[in-house]
Amino acid sequence: GEEVAQTPKHLVRGEGQKAKLYCAPIKGHSYVFWYQQVLKNEFKFLISFQNENVFDETGMPKERFSAKCLPNSPCSLEIQATKLEDSAVYFCASSQQQGNEKLFFGSGTQLSVL
Amino acid sequence: AQSVTQLGSHVSVSEGALVLLRCNYSSSVPPYLFWYVQYPNQGLQLLLKYTTGATLVKGINGFEAEFKKSETSFHLTKPSAHMSDAAEYFCAVSSPRDMRFGAGTRLTVKP
Numbered sequence: 001g002e003e004v005a006q007t008p009k010h011l012v013r014g015e016g017q018k019a020k021l022y023c024a025p026i027k028g029h030s031y032v033f034w035y036q037q038v039l040k041n042e043f044k045f046l047i048s049f050q051n052e053n054v055f056d057e058t059g060m061p062k063e064r065f066s067a068k069c070l071p072n073s074p075c076s077l078e079i080q081a082t083k084l085e086d087s088a089v090y091f092c093a094s095s096q097q098q099g100n101e102k103l104f105f106g107s108g109t110q111l112s113v114l
Numbered sequence: 115a116q117s118v119t120q121l122g123s124h125v126s127v128s129e130g131a132l133v134l135l136r137c138n139y140s141s142s143v144p145p146y147l148f149w150y151v152q153y154p155n156q157g158l159q160l161l162l163k164y165t166t167g168a169t170l171v172k173g174i175n176g177f178e179a180e181f182k183k184s185e186t187s188f189h190l191t192k193p194s195a196h197m198s199d200a201a202e203y204f205c206a207v208s209s210p211r212d213m214r215f216g217a218g219t220r221l222t223v224k225p
Contacts, residue, residue: 043206045214103213107156
């Protein structure tokens with residue numbers, strides 16, 4: 001597709017429940033990035049992929065968060081046992097090149113943990 | 115490590131007035147710099163970017179930004195604000211493995 005598609009737009013979970021977010025990058029883009037936007041604070045880098053391989057996971061919380069990009073499937077970001085502080089908008093972005101000179105962002109998934 | 119500082123979390127201008135949103139960066143290598151805009155309930159839209167070459171960069175919707183290495187700045191300007199410019203604006207700096215955003219500046223345009 002011509003745009004990064006993130007689903008769902010909104011996701012509501014009770015504390016302790018699992019949350020799974022999806023991202024379909026633009027066709028032909030090899031790099032996928034996940035960011036967490038907490039209110040208006042800085043976009044926290046979580047993880048990036050080059051095709052199905054983890055490229056950089058220095059921003060990923062070691063516990064509860066995991067991500068995958070499998071061939072012929074949307075990428076996913078999963079949070080096990082959600083906590084209140086996980087409430088945020090999660091953005092996915094894709095890029096053709098490693099240098100991420102131009103990232104194309106999705107519209108985000110608003111996760112609310114109650 | 116690269117970082118971005120946006121001066122002023124909230125800027126308010128009158129319609130037709132000059133818009134100036136400030137951004138300073140820190141980078142150990144020649145930076146790639148970006149301005150993004152976020153409208154309510156929407157994702158990020160690229161306004162403009164600087165990679166190499168001309169230091170004055172023109173973007174969409176009449177915005178432009180000037181890369182000043184000596185001042186480590188990349189301020190965003192627009193000569194005349196329009197009501198539709200009201201949004202959150204993010205400055206960002208990129209490296210091959212990462213992209214760091216500033217905390218954002220909310221622009222309000224008064225009639």
